[in-house]
Amino acid sequence: DKADGVTMEIAHDPGEALILDWGKLRHVPDPVTGRKRIVWTFIGVMGYSRRRVVRVVWRMDVETTLRAVESMFRELGGVPKKITIDNPKCISLNANYYEPLLNPVAERFAGHYGFFWECLPPREPQMKGHVETQVPYMRRLMQARDGTWDGIEADEVYLRGKVELANGKPHGTTRRRPLEVWEAEEKSAMKALPALDYAMEQYSEGLVRRAEAL
Secondary structure, three states: OOOOOOOOOOOOOOOOEEEEEEEEEEEEEOOOOOOEEEEEEEEEEEOOOOOEEEEEEOOOOHHHHHHHHHHHHHHHOOEOOEEEEOOOOOOEEEOOOOOOEEOHHHHHHHHHHOOEEEEOOOOOHHHHHHHHOHHHHHHHHHHOOOOOOOOHHHHHHHHHHHHHHHHOOOOOOOOOOHHHHHHHHHHHHOEOOOOOOOOOOOOOOOOOOOOOOO
């Protein structure tokens, strides 16, 4: 482990944690305006088996983030005990070393699925070392394509296929195949999915003008 370096590997029990991170994937022409726009990759790694899941999104707002997480749960067939993530505004309204203030929608989403958010302390990305190296990896995979833009759905299909292949190969650190470890040791430790998806809601903070003294 490298407590003072770029990454710090933290041991997890089966089904304990899905570790998430975002990153810029590439710039593409907007399908409506034609202007250059950022496409983001949203990556998850199961802390025990190191199984990876990936989504490609246009934005990082509350609904897009939670729907991506929900989609990952469906792919995994269950829910981990916690999700480890930085302090993005869509999840944590106020970054705090000990007790971040969660977005109420994200908090209710966690209650619906039966997990809790582990928002890492500010400026401590190395604490989710399992996933920090994945963003450059996704960029390299995308650069290996011929550079054509067939839409965001095509990018996701491409990356998910590559990630699934990688999950079947020995992991660089554990030397075990993530899919084999997942099937044998971690899949059964996941919580069952609820019968219904989360009914998404909107949340915003308004400004209240102070009344003038009469």
